[in-house]
Amino acid sequence: MxxxxxxxxxxxxxxxxxxxxxxxxxxxxxxxxxxxxxxxxxxxxxxxxxxxxxxxxxQKTNTIAIIVSDPPAGLVSDDPMFAMVVRAASRALEAAGKQVSLVLAGSAESRLRVEQYLAAGHVDGAMLVSMDGSDPLPAVLARTGLPVVSHGRLATPGLMPYVDNDNVGGATRAVQHLLDQGRQRIATISGPLDMQAAQERLNAYRQALQDTDRRSIVALGDFTRISGADAMRQLLQDDPHLDAVFAANDLMAIGALRTLRESGRRVPDDVAVVGFDDIEAALYTAPPLTTVRSPMGEQAASTVRLLLNLLANGSADSVILPTELVIRESA
Amino acid sequence: MxxxxxxxxxxxxxxxxxxxxxxxxxxxxxxxxxxxxxxxxxxxxxxxxxxxxxxxxxQKTNTIAIIVSDPPAGLVSDDPMFAMVVRAASRALEAAGKQVSLVLAGSAESRLRVEQYLAAGHVDGAMLVSMDGSDPLPAVLARTGLPVVSHGRLATPGLMPYVDNDNVGGATRAVQHLLDQGRQRIATISGPLDMQAAQERLNAYRQALQDTDRRSIVALGDFTRISGADAMRQLLQDDPHLDAVFAANDLMAIGALRTLRESGRRVPDDVAVVGFDDIEAALYTAPPLTTVRSPMGEQAASTVRLLLNLLANGSADSVILPTELVIRESA
DNA sequence: CTGAAAGCGCTTACAG
DNA sequence: CTGAAAGCGCTTACAG
Incomplete structure (x- = not known):
C-alpha cells in the first residue's frame, strides 16, 4: 500500500x-x-x-539551511546562543512556511559535504551562524550564487549581508563603566581571536584603556565557562592586584566568577566583573552579573527576522544592532 | 547558466x-x-x-527529522538540553551521511504542518525530543509507518522505542542522600507534570519520603530557572523551616539557589539543594551543585548514537540509562 | 560492461 | 475553465 x-x-x-x-x-x-x-x-x-x-x-525546495559552526574539539557544547538562535530561526522560518535544514560546519571534510549539499539544490538559501574567521565556507557559499546571510559579521567583508551587535560600542561602554568606578587594573578575558566578535571586543577594550594611562592585561579564552575560569586564574597570577575584569562573553564571566570565589576575592568589592551578551544565566550568578545586553541574544526572535528579511529581499544592507549596559551587582 | x-x-x-x-x-x-x-x-x-x-x-531522501517540542509560550529558551541533544544528534547523523531537518513541534497548527511534512516523504525517519505527554504528535507519527524513535520516554507506552534516563532511580538516590544527611523537611520542585520525566521524578520523591515518616512538600515549576526561583519562594512561605530541596532539574535548582541566597539562607548549612541532569552550569553555581548525572546530558553523543541505532535497525527495544549521584557542595 | 528506454510524481505552457 | 502532453533530472531493469 x-x-x-x-x-x-x-x-x-x-x-x-x-x-x-x-x-x-x-x-x-x-x-x-x-x-x-x-x-x-x-x-x-x-x-x-x-x-x-x-x-x-x-526547481525550489522551500527550505532554508541554518549552518552553524561546530566546535572542532568534538566536545558537545551547551552554548546558550546556539539554542537561542537556532530556535528563533526555526520558528521564524516555520512561521514563513519554510522548512529548516540544520547543518553543522566544522571539519574540512564536513565543509565539502556542506558545499555539495547546497550545490545539490537541497535548499533555497542559507543562514550562517557565528562562523569563525578562519573558515573558508562563507566565501565558498557566497560564490555559489545562493542567497546567504550571516548571523554575526564575517572576517572577510562584503561576502554577504549580516546582522551583528555593536561589539565595539558595547565593549567600550563596559570598560568605561569600570573606569568610572575608579578601577585601576582592568583586565580582560578575550574570546577566540579567529572570531570577529572576539576581535572587536578586545580591540575596544584596548582602545578604551589606551585613552587612560592604564595598561592592558589580557588572557585568552574560547567563549566557554571553563576557559573563563582558567583565564581568570592566569590573570590573578599575572597581576594579583587587579581590581576589574571585562570578560568578552557571559559564559567566560561565569567561569571567572568561580575562580574569583575560589581565590577568596569578593565581587565586586575586590574585583569587579562585567560580561557580554546578557544571557539568562547572568541573572542567576552570585552576585548577579553586570553585562552588555546583546540584542542578538535577548531579542533573538526579531534579530533573526531581520536576517531572514535580508535573505528574502536579496538585500545587501547589513545591520548593526545597538547594545546596552545592564548594571547589576558584579560591577 | x-x-x-x-x-x-x-x-x-x-x-x-x-x-x-x-x-x-x-x-x-x-x-x-x-x-x-x-x-x-x-x-x-x-x-x-x-x-x-x-x-x-x-524514493528516499537520506534525511532524518529531529522533532523538538517547542515551548508554546513563545518565549525563546536557552535550555542547555536543547543545545546538547540537537548538536549531538546532528553530528551523529552527519557522520552517518544523513542530512538533518529540524522541526519544531508546538501549536496544533504546527502539528498539522509536521504531519504533512513527514507524509510528503521529505524524510526517511524521525527522532522526537522531549515531547510532552499531552502532545498527540507521537501517536500520529507512529501511525504513519515511518521509523521513529523518542529521546525521552513518552506518556503513551508502546508507540515507538525510546532512550531515557533512569529517572526513578536517580530521584530516589537524590532524596536518599538528603535523608542520609538527616534532613527533616525535604521539599521538591517538580517539573511540568505533562512531561514524563517530571512525573517520574516527583513520584520517586514521594515514594522515598513515604518510606520515612516525613511529609511531601511540593511546588510546581516548568523546568526553567525562573520557575525554580518562584517555586522556592513558594516553598519557603509554605514551610520556613524546610532544610532541603530536591529540584527536578538543574535549571530550577539554579533558580532555587538564587531565592535561597536572597532570603539569607546558607546552602548547604541551612538548606541543602540537589538538582537533576548535571548540566555544565552545575559546576559553576555557588556553591557547586550536587545533582543526579543524566547520561542523556553528560553523554549526549553516545545516547544519541544509541537512539539512531534503534532507528536504523527498526528495533523495538527501548533502553533506560543508569544515573549517578554527583556529590558536590550544595548537599 | 554499456546504452536505450521507461518511469519516479509532480507542474506548466499550450490548445481547446 | 479543463485536459493532453511535455518535461524536471535522475535511476534502474532490460537487452545486448
Missing part, C-alpha cells in the same frame, strides 16, 4: 491531473464544482503531494 | 547517462577507462547530482 499519487486522486475524482494539481495549489481558475469533488477525493485518499517530485519540477 | 545535468556530463564525456550515473554512484561494474573520462567531465563541469531528482526516483 503505497501513498496515493496525483494520478490516483484524478482517477478517483474523475478529472485530469492538471485539475487536481490546480486545486492542490490553490489556483483561482478552477470551477467550484471541480474543487469540491477533488477535495473530497483528496481527503478520502489522504493524499499529500510528494515533496521530491514537486521540488524537481518547480 | 544553469547547473550542469547528468545529460551534460554524458555529452561531454561521450558516454551514456547510465554510465555517468554508475560512476557517480560508485557502482563496481564500470570500466576504469570510462570511469576516468567521466570523472574528468564531472570535475570539469563542476557537476553535482540534483537532490530532488534523486530523491524522486530512489
Amino acid at each position: 503505497r501513498r496515493p499519487t496525483l494520478h490516483a486522486v484524478a482517477a478517483r475524482a474523475g478529472v485530469s491531473k492538471s485539475s487536481v494539481s490546480r486545486v492542490i495549489n490553490g489556483e483561482p481558475t478552477v470551477a467550484p464544482e471541480i474543487r469540491q469533488i477533488v477535495m473530497a477525493a483528496v481527503t478520502e485518499l489522504g493524499y499529500v503531494p510528494n515533496g521530491a517530485a514537486r521540488n524537481l519540477v518547480t | 544553469r547547473r550542469p545535468t547528468l545529460h551534460a556530463v554524458a555529452a561531454r564525456a561521450g558516454v551514456s547517462k547510465s554510465s555517468v550515473s554508475r560512476v557517480i554512484n560508485g557502482e563496481p561494474t564500470v570500466a576504469p577507462e570510462i570511469r576516468q573520462i567521466v570523472m574528468a567531465a564531472v570535475t570539469e563541469l563542476g557537476y553535482v547530482p540534483n537532490g530532488a531528482a534523486r530523491n524522486l526516483v530512489t
Whole structure:
C-alpha cells in the first residue's frame, strides 16, 4: 500500500491531473464544482503531494539551511546562543512556511559535504551562524550564487549581508563603566581571536584603556565557562592586584566568577566583573552579573527576522544592532 | 547558466547517462577507462547530482527529522538540553551521511504542518525530543509507518522505542542522600507534570519520603530557572523551616539557589539543594551543585548514537540509562 | 560492461 | 475553465 499519487486522486475524482494539481495549489481558475469533488477525493485518499517530485519540477525546495559552526574539539557544547538562535530561526522560518535544514560546519571534510549539499539544490538559501574567521565556507557559499546571510559579521567583508551587535560600542561602554568606578587594573578575558566578535571586543577594550594611562592585561579564552575560569586564574597570577575584569562573553564571566570565589576575592568589592551578551544565566550568578545586553541574544526572535528579511529581499544592507549596559551587582 | 545535468556530463564525456550515473554512484561494474573520462567531465563541469531528482526516483531522501517540542509560550529558551541533544544528534547523523531537518513541534497548527511534512516523504525517519505527554504528535507519527524513535520516554507506552534516563532511580538516590544527611523537611520542585520525566521524578520523591515518616512538600515549576526561583519562594512561605530541596532539574535548582541566597539562607548549612541532569552550569553555581548525572546530558553523543541505532535497525527495544549521584557542595 | 528506454510524481505552457 | 502532453533530472531493469 503505497501513498496515493496525483494520478490516483484524478482517477478517483474523475478529472485530469492538471485539475487536481490546480486545486492542490490553490489556483483561482478552477470551477467550484471541480474543487469540491477533488477535495473530497483528496481527503478520502489522504493524499499529500510528494515533496521530491514537486521540488524537481518547480526547481525550489522551500527550505532554508541554518549552518552553524561546530566546535572542532568534538566536545558537545551547551552554548546558550546556539539554542537561542537556532530556535528563533526555526520558528521564524516555520512561521514563513519554510522548512529548516540544520547543518553543522566544522571539519574540512564536513565543509565539502556542506558545499555539495547546497550545490545539490537541497535548499533555497542559507543562514550562517557565528562562523569563525578562519573558515573558508562563507566565501565558498557566497560564490555559489545562493542567497546567504550571516548571523554575526564575517572576517572577510562584503561576502554577504549580516546582522551583528555593536561589539565595539558595547565593549567600550563596559570598560568605561569600570573606569568610572575608579578601577585601576582592568583586565580582560578575550574570546577566540579567529572570531570577529572576539576581535572587536578586545580591540575596544584596548582602545578604551589606551585613552587612560592604564595598561592592558589580557588572557585568552574560547567563549566557554571553563576557559573563563582558567583565564581568570592566569590573570590573578599575572597581576594579583587587579581590581576589574571585562570578560568578552557571559559564559567566560561565569567561569571567572568561580575562580574569583575560589581565590577568596569578593565581587565586586575586590574585583569587579562585567560580561557580554546578557544571557539568562547572568541573572542567576552570585552576585548577579553586570553585562552588555546583546540584542542578538535577548531579542533573538526579531534579530533573526531581520536576517531572514535580508535573505528574502536579496538585500545587501547589513545591520548593526545597538547594545546596552545592564548594571547589576558584579560591577 | 544553469547547473550542469547528468545529460551534460554524458555529452561531454561521450558516454551514456547510465554510465555517468554508475560512476557517480560508485557502482563496481564500470570500466576504469570510462570511469576516468567521466570523472574528468564531472570535475570539469563542476557537476553535482540534483537532490530532488534523486530523491524522486530512489524514493528516499537520506534525511532524518529531529522533532523538538517547542515551548508554546513563545518565549525563546536557552535550555542547555536543547543545545546538547540537537548538536549531538546532528553530528551523529552527519557522520552517518544523513542530512538533518529540524522541526519544531508546538501549536496544533504546527502539528498539522509536521504531519504533512513527514507524509510528503521529505524524510526517511524521525527522532522526537522531549515531547510532552499531552502532545498527540507521537501517536500520529507512529501511525504513519515511518521509523521513529523518542529521546525521552513518552506518556503513551508502546508507540515507538525510546532512550531515557533512569529517572526513578536517580530521584530516589537524590532524596536518599538528603535523608542520609538527616534532613527533616525535604521539599521538591517538580517539573511540568505533562512531561514524563517530571512525573517520574516527583513520584520517586514521594515514594522515598513515604518510606520515612516525613511529609511531601511540593511546588510546581516548568523546568526553567525562573520557575525554580518562584517555586522556592513558594516553598519557603509554605514551610520556613524546610532544610532541603530536591529540584527536578538543574535549571530550577539554579533558580532555587538564587531565592535561597536572597532570603539569607546558607546552602548547604541551612538548606541543602540537589538538582537533576548535571548540566555544565552545575559546576559553576555557588556553591557547586550536587545533582543526579543524566547520561542523556553528560553523554549526549553516545545516547544519541544509541537512539539512531534503534532507528536504523527498526528495533523495538527501548533502553533506560543508569544515573549517578554527583556529590558536590550544595548537599 | 554499456546504452536505450521507461518511469519516479509532480507542474506548466499550450490548445481547446 | 479543463485536459493532453511535455518535461524536471535522475535511476534502474532490460537487452545486448
